[in-house]
Amino acid sequence: MKIGYPNNPRKDVMDEIKWIGEHFDFIDFFMEPDKAYYDVIDLNAIKKALKEYGLDVVGHTAYYLPFSSPIKALRETAIKEASKCFDAFHKLDAEYVTVHANWPPPLFNAKEGLEMQIESLALLIEEAEKYGIKLMYESGIGELDNYTNVAKVLQALPKLYFHLDIGHASLHGRDVCKFIRKLHNRLKHVHLHDNFGKEDLHLPIGIGKIKWEEVIKELKRYYNGTITLEIFAPRDYILLAKKKFEEMWKSL
Numbered sequence: 001m002k003i004g005y006p007n008n009p010r011k012d013v014m015d016e017i018k019w020i021g022e023h024f025d026f027i028d029f030f031m032e033p034d035k036a037y038y039d040v041i042d043l044n045a046i047k048k049a050l051k052e053y054g055l056d057v058v059g060h061t062a063y064y065l066p067f068s069s070p071i072k073a074l075r076e077t078a079i080k081e082a083s084k085c086f087d088a089f090h091k092l093d094a095e096y097v098t099v100h101a102n103w104p105p106p107l108f109n110a111k112e113g114l115e116m117q118i119e120s121l122a123l124l125i126e127e128a129e130k131y132g133i134k135l136m137y138e139s140g141i142g143e144l145d146n147y148t149n150v151a152k153v154l155q156a157l158p159k160l161y162f163h164l165d166i167g168h169a170s171l172h173g174r175d176v177c178k179f180i181r182k183l184h185n186r187l188k189h190v191h192l193h194d195n196f197g198k199e200d201l202h203l204p205i206g207i208g209k210i211k212w213e214e215v216i217k218e219l220k221r222y223y224n225g226t227i228t229l230e231i232f233a234p235r236d237y238i239l240l241a242k243k244k245f246e247e248m249w250k251s252l
């Protein structure tokens, strides 16, 4: 198991790499505006810093790319932008990159939303393949991001991997252990953070209501890959959460 942390895309990417490199095994590279998008970053300098710290890269594209916009031109533009990120990730030697669930506005029903997503994801998978990149699907925070819909997306796209965000999968009374049990064959990456079941708060583990003992036990049964602490808190709290998580992973 490897533990990573994401850069804050609103902050200087080199400073972020330095801190992550000092404390974690890999960077979950949030390739987003305004300071970490492909069009402003210095790939050579980043590559050098990553090497210096021995940091691996897991790629992460912006969660708000409108892959399921009812407006075709926006969907196409979103795919083009993602593709430019894949190119940059390839240059940073990333093998796996996250794309996010995206749903059209509620004027369109769930079935239509699934169709739009699957159509865009199929094109994204093709684009990513050009750069030797494999895509992972991170489900979101809405009610439609339930087990049934996630399973349908993965079933329709056998080349797509599953990125389990434990915080997202715990919202709306969902059973996160069911996602682990049923989808572990496709599971390639995990985001870990806490909440109270209603809002996506990205809290340190143990602060919210997620039953971490149960979840970590279930996760350990099936998974031993990359785990990002997607906790948005002051740095000392992030390191406390890391220590707590490492202890739980060891002892459970």
Ligand SMILES: [Zn+2]
Pocket (backbone or CB within 6 Å): 138, 165, 191, 230
């Ligand atoms: Zn996440």
